[in-house]
Amino acid sequence: MTDFAATRALFHLPEGVIYLDGNSLGPLPVAAEARAAQVLRKEWGDRLIRAWNDADWTTLPARVGDRIARLIGAPAGSVTTGDTLSIKVFQALAAALALRPERRIVLSDTGNFPTDLYIADALTQALNRNLEVKVVAPEQVANAIDDSVAVVMLTQVDYRTGRLHDMAALTARAHAAGALTVWDLAHSAGALPIDVTAARADFAVGCTYKYLNGGPGAPAFIHVAPEHADVAQPILAGWFGHDAPFAFERGYRPAPGVERMRVGTPPIVALSILDAALDAWDHVDMADLRAASIRLSERFIREVEAHCPQVTLASPRDPHARGSQVSFTHPHAYAVMQALIARGVIGDVRAPDVLRFGFTPLYLTEDEVAQAAAILADILATGEWDQPHFHQRANVT
């Protein structure tokens, strides 16, 4: 049984804050501070260039990848880390398209995160082979899969509503039509149990700064199914994905397996911090995590619906159809969220009217969730949110 009081103690949680935004930026793991100090002073500082060997920097992307692999049901050696999620989407989609040269449709949905669609648009235009990105409503994806589709590219959990796609069913449907899949796990890795192997996902990518708590702009990950890993052609043919980077050969020879999805020099400090952040997961059973996440989100919905008639649930009511976040709509979502933050309850908003709350059992208690709901009820009942400074927009929310 996972001890969530113990995992909570692994994080730095500022006084007076109830943090319901771990689905956007996870909190600081205490171990990350010592690890950062160590990689700076003891590795970079004392060992200088020698640390590439001494401190095993060269294998760090793979070692961190293996720890993530376990959380998404991928075999060891099938995940590597680095770059950003946008880059990893680009690599995965390009590799998948190259495996289906005769087809011309990339199928996605309106619940996908915009950057995935931007990346797909620009990539498909650049490839100059009459490709088209077709975007349908989430519930229409299954029916839109036909034998014109090269790649089905979806984010498993909708960033606005928390709606959860059935990865196994949609992948089976894609395969039956001869298409491949690219799954974005940004809002699901570390949020719920994932089994990319059982689902037969072809490519999976994700970021690590949300539920995995790797820090702002932490490195992304990419998984390539073993059956594709040795044939996938890297469009970003950087030297660290070369079979022998330090031979400095004229021609690119991709490294075996997923290592070819490395690009440039790995971000060692950021990967070390992420590695320390992943320690928390050594103590977590993903089934326990899911049960706790559902308990927290169900409690929140129950309290909010009982005491906040001003807001409307925007997430699926069935907890098994959601990831680990809950959204409510309110016409003045932005100001309401600012008022909540002023009271120490941190969530975020998504335009135009979505209040978004993430539930992260690693460091969040049911008491906090109930308290957050009560504060929301108070803010809405009193109209506390309707003050000029709460309407004033900042850059990022």
Next chain:
Amino acid sequence: MTDFAATRALFHLPEGVIYLDGNSLGPLPVAAEARAAQVLRKEWGDRLIRAWNDADWTTLPARVGDRIARLIGAPAGSVTTGDTLSIKVFQALAAALALRPERRIVLSDTGNFPTDLYIADALTQALNRNLEVKVVAPEQVANAIDDSVAVVMLTQVDYRTGRLHDMAALTARAHAAGALTVWDLAHSAGALPIDVTAARADFAVGCTYKYLNGGPGAPAFIHVAPEHADVAQPILAGWFGHDAPFAFERGYRPAPGVERMRVGTPPIVALSILDAALDAWDHVDMADLRAASIRLSERFIREVEAHCPQVTLASPRDPHARGSQVSFTHPHAYAVMQALIARGVIGDVRAPDVLRFGFTPLYLTEDEVAQAAAILADILATGEWDQPHFHQRANVT
């Protein structure tokens, strides 16, 4: 007059080491440690998601870019930071090629860093428009520029020999033929005065972990000349390059200027460390740096040639035709370098036979250079290098 004793005090330099590999990985700036601790605890830890606004994380890539701009002669607002150099080469080359749709040659040279050529090969194949990467000898580049050339893509300083290209002359030649230029400044930014504006470079990219001391795998930079910045089409259309990332629009609208060359979520911890590393440059006059670099490298060549008949100079003899590194060849370069490192003199090797030494006046003294040459002479004279353990290869050198 730059006070190089003062800049030396800004770095953590381990006892007993003479570091001649700052052209591969710069040493730890002392300020980076406090800054890393601060961004972790005070920004990420205490402010959580709010730090995107509170701590001005959103503008960090541009603020760091402006500090690099000053070092390469670029106007403020024309440089952004993030990703790796391989990614930035890909972006710059793709944008340049899109500006010359009717031409089919990417011209580069055998002195370019292999990853630049790998990236160009894979990109040009992917673009499916009959492009060709033509690689000539460095001294043949000027004559190979004709009106079939879309882009001249070169690394200003050769990573093996230190040979320095004439950026202004080659760019003028490219422009006269109607071609654009992509300059890789990996081995020149922070090594010598650069003026991309005077040279009329169209695109310039570079890494920050060498002479700029940003740390292992530190973020890269990209400069787009103002005349192209608002028309360059990003092939990596990530959300942070969108004009309004948090509007979550369906379509990609590039941000004005070089900001469109941002891709995913910026690596805040790594950028903060780089920002702290750049403090050292506030005190440096680039002309002084160049004079000191030449003084150090000339002294090294003089001492080595006087006392080490076993090695042969592989760099241009004219200091104005070199960057800030000097290479010598020796048939057993690898073992010789291991013996040097065992004696505390850290340089590196490049296959098959190059001993490579970087000269970095920010933290290197002429006494150290003389001492390094004396140790090399001793190792070569005694045959100390010819021991089995010095021949044993590590992953990275």
